[in-house]
Amino acid sequence: MEExxxxxxxxxxxxxxxxxxxxxxxxxxxxxxxxEELLKAYGQDVPEALARVTVxxxxxxxxxxxxxxxxENLIPLLLLCFVFKLVCSFSxxxxxxxDIPPWLIHLSSLMFGLxxxxxxxxxxLFYLVLCxxxxxxxxxxxxxxxxxxxxxxxxxxxxxxxxxxEFMMESTxxxxxxxxxxxxxxxxxxxxxxxxxxxxxxFPDIFAYFGYNFCVGTVIFGPWISFTEYKHILSQHKRxxxxxxxxxxxxxxxxxLLCVMCSTCIVHWLILDNHFKWVIAYRxxxxxxxxxxxxxxxxxxxxxxxxxxxxxxxxxxxxDLRVSKPYHIEMPRxxxxxxxxxxxxxxxxxxxxxxxxxxxxxxxxAVFLTYVASALLHGLNFQLAAVLLSLGIYTxxxxxxxxxxxxxxxxxxKARKCKDNCEHKYKNKHPYVLAANLLFGIVGIFHLAxxxxxxxxxxxxxxxxxxxxxxxxxxxxxxLSHWVILGTFLFHLMI
Amino acid sequence: MKILYxxxxxxxxxxxxxxxxxxxxxxxxxxxxxxxxxSNDLDSPAAHATHIxxxxxxxxxxxxxxxxxxxxxxxxxxxxxxxxxxxxxxxYQFKDRRWNCPIQELGHGKNLFGKIIEKGCxxxxxxxxxxxxxxxxxxARACADGSIYTCTCNYNLRQPNGVDWEWxxxxxxxxxxxxxxxxxxxxAEKGRDFRYMMNLxxxxxxxxxxxxxMERECKCHGMSGSCTIKTCWxxxxxxxxxxxxxxxxxxxxxxxxxxxxxxxxxxxxxxxGRRGKKKLRLEPADPNHKRPDKRDLVYFEESPNFCDKDxxxxxxxxxxxxxxxxxxxxxxxxxxxxxxxxKSETYTVRERCSCTFHWxxxxxxxxxxxxxxxxxxY
Numbered sequence: 001m002e003e004x005x006x007x008x009x010x011x012x013x014x015x016x017x018x019x020x021x022x023x024x025x026x027x028x029x030x031x032x033x034x035x036e037e038l039l040k041a042y043g044q045d046v047p048e049a050l051a052r053v054t055v056x057x058x059x060x061x062x063x064x065x066x067x068x069x070x071x072e073n074l075i076p077l078l079l080l081c082f083v084f085k086l087v088c089s090f091s092x093x094x095x096x097x098x099d100i101p102p103w104l105i106h107l108s109s110l111m112f113g114l115x116x117x118x119x120x121x122x123x124x125l126f127y128l129v130l131c132x133x134x135x136x137x138x139x140x141x142x143x144x145x146x147x148x149x150x151x152x153x154x155x156x157x158x159x160x161x162x163x164x165x166e167f168m169m170e171s172t173x174x175x176x177x178x179x180x181x182x183x184x185x186x187x188x189x190x191x192x193x194x195x196x197x198x199x200x201x202x203f204p205d206i207f208a209y210f211g212y213n214f215c216v217g218t219v220i221f222g223p224w225i226s227f228t229e230y231k232h233i234l235s236q237h238k239r240x241x242x243x244x245x246x247x248x249x250x251x252x253x254x255x256x257l258l259c260v261m262c263s264t265c266i267v268h269w270l271i272l273d274n275h276f277k278w279v280i281a282y283r284x285x286x287x288x289x290x291x292x293x294x295x296x297x298x299x300x301x302x303x304x305x306x307x308x309x310x311x312x313x314x315x316x317x318x319x320d321l322r323v324s325k326p327y328h329i330e331m332p333r334x335x336x337x338x339x340x341x342x343x344x345x346x347x348x349x350x351x352x353x354x355x356x357x358x359x360x361x362x363x364x365x366a367v368f369l370t371y372v373a374s375a376l377l378h379g380l381n382f383q384l385a386a387v388l389l390s391l392g393i394y395t396x397x398x399x400x401x402x403x404x405x406x407x408x409x410x411x412x413x414k415a416r417k418c419k420d421n422c423e424h425k426y427k428n429k430h431p432y433v434l435a436a437n438l439l440f441g442i443v444g445i446f447h448l449a450x451x452x453x454x455x456x457x458x459x460x461x462x463x464x465x466x467x468x469x470x471x472x473x474x475x476x477x478x479x480l481s482h483w484v485i486l487g488t489f490l491f492h493l494m495i
Numbered sequence: 496m497k498i499l500y501x502x503x504x505x506x507x508x509x510x511x512x513x514x515x516x517x518x519x520x521x522x523x524x525x526x527x528x529x530x531x532x533x534s535n536d537l538d539s540p541a542a543h544a545t546h547i548x549x550x551x552x553x554x555x556x557x558x559x560x561x562x563x564x565x566x567x568x569x570x571x572x573x574x575x576x577x578x579x580x581x582x583x584x585x586x587y588q589f590k591d592r593r594w595n596c597p598i599q600e601l602g603h604g605k606n607l608f609g610k611i612i613e614k615g616c617x618x619x620x621x622x623x624x625x626x627x628x629x630x631x632x633x634x635a636r637a638c639a640d641g642s643i644y645t646c647t648c649n650y651n652l653r654q655p656n657g658v659d660w661e662w663x664x665x666x667x668x669x670x671x672x673x674x675x676x677x678x679x680x681x682x683a684e685k686g687r688d689f690r691y692m693m694n695l696x697x698x699x700x701x702x703x704x705x706x707x708x709m710e711r712e713c714k715c716h717g718m719s720g721s722c723t724i725k726t727c728w729x730x731x732x733x734x735x736x737x738x739x740x741x742x743x744x745x746x747x748x749x750x751x752x753x754x755x756x757x758x759x760x761x762x763x764x765x766x767x768g769r770r771g772k773k774k775l776r777l778e779p780a781d782p783n784h785k786r787p788d789k790r791d792l793v794y795f796e797e798s799p800n801f802c803d804k805d806x807x808x809x810x811x812x813x814x815x816x817x818x819x820x821x822x823x824x825x826x827x828x829x830x831x832x833x834x835x836x837x838k839s840e841t842y843t844v845r846e847r848c849s850c851t852f853h854w855x856x857x858x859x860x861x862x863x864x865x866x867x868x869x870x871x872x873y
Contacts, residue, residue: 066726073724120723172722179718222718264714264726291716295723378719455720 062265070260074298077116077220081305084112084216088236088307102234106211109233113214117180120220124173128184131161132213135188136206139195143203147195151357154192158185159376166380178379179295183222185377186349187213191227193353200227217306221299223323223345225308236307239317248304248319256297259326263290278449281477285452289329296324296343321345332444333437334402334415336395350374367396382467387451390482394447397485401492402440408495413437443484450474450481524556524679525582525607525626527575559682563675569643570634570675577633581626582607584738588745591826593801593813593833594618609809615690616798621745623694624701624792627680628737631702635672643671673702689753689795696777696793703790704740741792748792750780802833813872820870832872839870 087108091100117125135157142153162185165174191209194200204212204227212230213219232239239245267290271283300323303309309321325341332338340347354373358366371392375385399415411426412418413436418428426433454473474482556564564571585596596618599609606612608622637643680698717723777793779786787793799805804812818828818837828837848863 069726070724175715176717176722179721179723182718182721220723260716260726263716288720291714292719294716295718379721384719 058265058269062269063261066261066264067257070257073120076119077216077302078305080112080116080216081302084109085236085241085305085307088233089241092235092237103205103207105233106207109211109216110207110214112216113211113219116216116220117214121177121180124177127165127169127173127177128180131158131181131184132188132210134161136209139188139192139209142192143195150196151189151193151353152196154189155373158189162376163380174379179222180220182377182379183218183224184213186224186346187218187227190224190349190353193357194227197357215306215308217303217308218299221295221302223296223299223303223309223321223343224349225303225345229308232308232310233306238312239307239310242317244317245304245319249301252297252300252304256294256301259290259294259297263287263294277477278446281453282445282449284455285449286330288452288455289326289448291455292342293324293326299323329448332441332448333417334395334440335391335398335444335447336415337417338444338448339391339395346374364396368392383454383470386470387454390451394485397489397492398440401488404492404495411436413440447481447484450477453477522606522612522626524560524574525578527571527578557682560679563679563682567643567645567675569637570679573633573637573643574630574679576637577629577631578607578626580633580734581629584629584734585622585625587735588621588738588742591824593816593825593831594798594810595816596622597810599809611808611810614798614808615693615794615796617745617748617792617794618798620693620697620748620792620794621741623697624704624741624744625738626701627676627698628701628705628741629734630680631669631672631676631705632734632737633672634675635669635705638671669706673706676702692753692777693751693793693795696787696789700744700790700792701737701741704737704744707790708736708740744790744792748794749784749787750797751777751787751793751795752780753778753795800833802835816872818870818872820868828870828872835873837870837872839868841866841868843867 088105091105114125114129117128121128135154138153138157139150142150162181165181191200191204191212195203208231211233212227215225215230215233218225264287267283267287271279275283300309300321303321304319310317310319312318322344324343328341329338350370350373354370355366358369361369371388375388378384378388395415402413402415406412406414406424409426410424411430411433412422412424412428413433418424420428428434454470564574582596582598586598589596594611597609598607612619612622634643677699681695713725713727715722715725777787780795799808799810801810802813804810804814813831813833814835816831818831819826820828820837820839823829825831843864843866845862845864847860848865850860
């Protein structure tokens with residue numbers, strides 16, 4: 001079709017045209033709608049980009065391609081997870097002598113993980129493998145010299161490695177593997193701290209170590225799971241694939257797909273570019289948040305599908321792993337709640353390994369160190385560091401301010417929800433308390449819009465964002481949120 | 496008797512010249528770019544409405560084009576927009592050159608771009624390419640907006656773009672735009688001569704750039720803003736981008752000569768049922784140059800120097816044009832004024848100056864009076 005251009009042979013068959021209609025059109029007296037439209041179009045010049053397309057159009061141009069591309073990317077990964085679960089499930093056949101030895105299962109975990117990594121990152125998986133291998137070396141050496149320093153030395157090693165990556169690697173590559181690297185770093189540091197504080201007695205052998213770090217269910221999107229949880233791959237026969245397992249997988253997958261569509265298409269369709277700048281900021285931040293929920297739900301799918309992330313209550317298996325709780329983030333009680341619910345496994349990790357290790361230095365220092373560690377883990381770019389450190393300050397100010405208020409008014413308006421049997425005079429259900437908490441929630445939404453604004457779909461999201469980008473975005477909103485926090489803090493000091 | 500004889504001859508001449516003008520009837524749609532501009536020949540809005548079809552300003556289309564437009568409701572708006580886009584873009588791209596894409600006063604069958612389109616020079620090639628591209632672009636945009644009812648979506652085109660990504664969405668908007676432009680624009684070029692071929696080639700080149708520059712827009716998903724997984728969709732390029740590319744092609748346009756009327760297609764595509772038409776081939780004028788490909792602009796006549804008023808192309812010359820005294824390029828006074836020299840006049844402007852930033856967030860400026868120099872060609 002492309003080639004027969006010169007001949008003009010593909011003109012429409014004009015004999016089909018209704019001549020009467022045409023004559024009426026050309027000679028008739030009434031003005032046809034499109035001519036009217038034509039004349040109207042020149043009267044008012046509406047920029048084309050600001051018109052909302054129809055739902056059908058949205059489906060065809062955005063929703064459907066997003067859906068199919070996401071599925072194309074995911075199905076192989078989900079298959080790998082499922083096959084891995086099958087392999088683990090059938091490794092125990094009842095009698096001990098026929099069992100597949102543990103090292104072989106760990107090895108298969110590593111192999112499946114490498115396959116998955118290759119699907120997403122091709123040759124760039126080398127950097128992740130290198131990081132893990134070097135980390136093992138450091139771990140062995142430190143363990144041999146003095147086990148107590150494992151946690152510290154591995155933390156230092158990871159920071160050095162991350163800095164090297166940040167400055168030496170091509171930014172597109174680094175930006176694409178950064179997510180996997182965060183999970184990997186958390187796992188490595190977690191194991192090291194477990195060793196140094198004595199909660200893990202047995203030094204992990206090389207198969208278990210690599211199997212853990214490259215476990216297919218967590219290697220791409222996370223979530224972080226502990227080494228103890230990982231060891232359940234050896235006892236998968238205790239976690240059969242029952243109806244709740246299937247339901248959990250289905251539920252999380254559906255949520256993930258809905259979130260990715262919201263993030264890519266629906267949010268931008270609902271709020272067009274001609275709104276007030278704060279509404280736009282809210283939209284961009286929300287698009288980013290939904291993208292995060294997508295990843296969170298997806299990580300639930302992969303980890304559950306590969307048979308991990310469950311708790312045992314007596315003989316009952318509960319697939320109750322939650323990575324993120326969108327409800328508590330979209331309608332927050334406080335920023336503290338947002339930070340907690342943003343990524344629950346990561347929150348636990350930070351609490352267990354960083355906060356508790358830094359506790360002897362004092363409360364404030366421990367909180368501060370936790371946010372610094374979180375910022376370092378996320379890579380050393382200015383944007384993330386600015387957002388995370390701002391969040392640290394915000395949550396601190398909010399926490400002390402609301403604590404003080406709750407004492408003054410004797411009401412349940414702390415940053416964290418009171419228990420039902422708390423000693424405050426005004427309980428959770430009291431209308432004033434409800435109103436106050438709602439107000440704080442709205443302020444929280446405002447801060448979130450401000451902080452999440454810069455993760456927009458600019459041209460930069462393949463390479464990461466620069467410092468100018470961050471400052472430009474914030475200064476377009478006059479740094480209002482920072483001023484509000486400063487004001488709150490001063491007010492807190494005065495009362 | 497002699498008078499009668501002479502008047503007959505004059506009448507015949509007139510007839511011939513008008514006949515010649517009818518050659519370019521197909522490009523009269525360009526004048527749709529002027530729709531909506533205030534015009535004197537309409538007394539009232541009512542007159543506007545009733546004479547709309549007979550008014551040469553509003554529907555200067557050929558019969559075939561009218562049919563096409565009737566068959567695809569909604570396209571006429573897009574075409575008019577496209578025509579205006581083409582004119583704006585052409586004037587933007589050529590604002591620093593001697594020929595600055597001037598627009599003629601309409602009326603009496605005059606062409607919008609003037610007689611230059613009767614030539615076969617680079618500028619002609621550009622006009623054809625940009626107008627055809629503009630229609631393709633504008634119709635595709637209208638198609639995406641849903642304002643054309645006949646453009647539907649099918650999922651024919653799945654182009655693998657890169658390893659990790661495959662387009663699965665509706666690609667038809669651009670295709671519809673391209674097809675429509677092909678039917679609508681090329682219908683004008685009837686005949687078997689060389690100029691016809693050149694125009695068709697340039698029309699097609701313009702459209703191809705629109706299609707080729709279809710942008711994919713992507714969004715990254717991953718932990719804390721990293722880019723583990725990427726979803727993409729298609730978006731039309733800005734027309735400015737198409738204009739820039741066509742301007743590049745204009746600078747590198749190839750001069751062609753009619754090749755021998757090759758009986759076989761050199762590409763070897765044996766499309767049967769061509770009704771035995773022979774295909775003219777475009778051969779580069781310089782045999783050492785490569786043959787122009789489908790996205791190159793072609794011309795066969797060297798451009799005039801556009802220095803002086805030239806009635807044969809309806810160009811007023813560069814006299815009176817503003818130029819840049821310090822530039823050595825084509826916008827510089829030496830080249831722009833073709834060595835005739837230029838006059839410099841000083842004038843004063845009042846503008847904001849020595850602005851200071853006051854915390855927070857206010858910018859305060861003074862008003863300064865500045866003297867500036869304007870250079871215009873003699």
